[in-house]
Amino acid sequence: MMKNRPEKLNTAQSSTNRFGLGMLSPTILILLVMTAYPLISTLIYSFTDYNYLKGADKASFIALANYAKLFNHTYFRQAVWNTVKFTILAVVLEMFFGLLVAVFIHSLKRGQKVMRTLLLLPYLLPAVTVALSWRMMLSSNYGIINQFLTGLGLPVFNWFMDTKTAFGMILLIDVWQNVPFVFLLLYASLQSVPEGQYEAARIDGAGTLQQFWFVTVPNIKNSLALCALLRTIDTFRLFEKVNVLTGGGPANTTSTITQYLYNYGIKSLDFGFGSAGAIVMTLLVLVLSSFYIKRAIQ
Known part of the structure; x- marks a missing residue:
């Protein structure tokens, strides 16, 4: 009987493993079809002169010609710089204000549910709806913000067509919409911070800032890293707001990589270059995300 017991355990373990693999198989298959296949196809097309009008069967292998054309294009280099700069600024501002709001709401004795609901409204709106709403408010002809500035005797701007203000306005709109996302994740993380640690810190004479730095931050550091990673990936592919509000202008000051690829790849049907x-x-994105992933592993 004792000799048969290990064999039964091994058989049971094998059955469990097969069951787990069977349950995971649909998900793995979907990931391969929806992620791996498009990525491999894009990589292959990037070495060809594939144009949609000609068809994939007439595409020729041109090695690194698309990449050489890409990096030699001044607009692309500026689009990369705009994207990286926008991503860094947006993530830093969203993390700062999201954490600030989360700590503030968490400290409230009353009204937390109402405040949570109100704060989440901007994030629930589609990006195109947000862009159109802000375009109306910032309109140089009938926008309420310019009318308010005129009433105060202050100068008005053509916010999205001025090289001095266009980038900042899109950054402001993106931060306004996505701070609630950061707030939600960090607010949920704050619920798990042990109250006893705050009490111990207060007994030791720690002030509010010291409690925040030595108690709150260490307990939510993993959530901070995850939130920064998610926002970096999402912000890097910014497209809707730029496309609706500026189209990459004025003078290419708001052009992002996605907007550039849309203008020079998708619209011209040059899918090889776009790939x-x-x-x-x-x-x-992988390079920028690696910093957060490395921090999370540590």
Whole structure:
């Protein structure tokens, strides 16, 4: 009987493993079809002169010509710089204000449910709806913000067509919409911070800032890293707001990688060139994300 017991345990373990693999198989298959296949196809097309009008069967292998054309294009280099700069600024501002709001709401004795609901409204709106709403408010002709500035005797701007204000306005709109996302994740993380640690810190004479730095931050650092990673990936592919509000202008000051690929790849149906840009964009996202992933592993 004792000799048969290990064999039964091994059989049971094998059955469990097969069951788990069977349950995971649909998900793995979907990931392969929806992620791996498009990525491999994009990589292959990036080495060809594939144009949609000609068809994939007439595409020729041109090695690194698309990548050389990409990096030699001044607009692409500026689009990369705009995207990286926008991503860094947006993530830093969203993390700062999201954490600030989360700590403030968490400290309230009353009204937390109402405040949570109100704060989440901007994030629930589609990006196009947000862009159109802000375009109306910031209109140089009938926008309420310019009318308010005129009433105060202050100068008005053509916010989305001025090289001095266009980038900042899109950054402001993106931060306004996505701070609630950061707030929600960090607010949920704050619920798990042990109250006893705050009491011990207060007994030791720690002030509010010291409690925040030595108690709150260490307990939510993993959530901070995850939130920064998610926002970096999402912000890097910014498209809707730029496309609706500026189209990449004025003077290419708001052009992002996605907007550039849309203008020079999708609209011209040059999918080989667009695929090369998509691969470069993916690599840049991986580089930026690696900092957060490395921090999370540590």
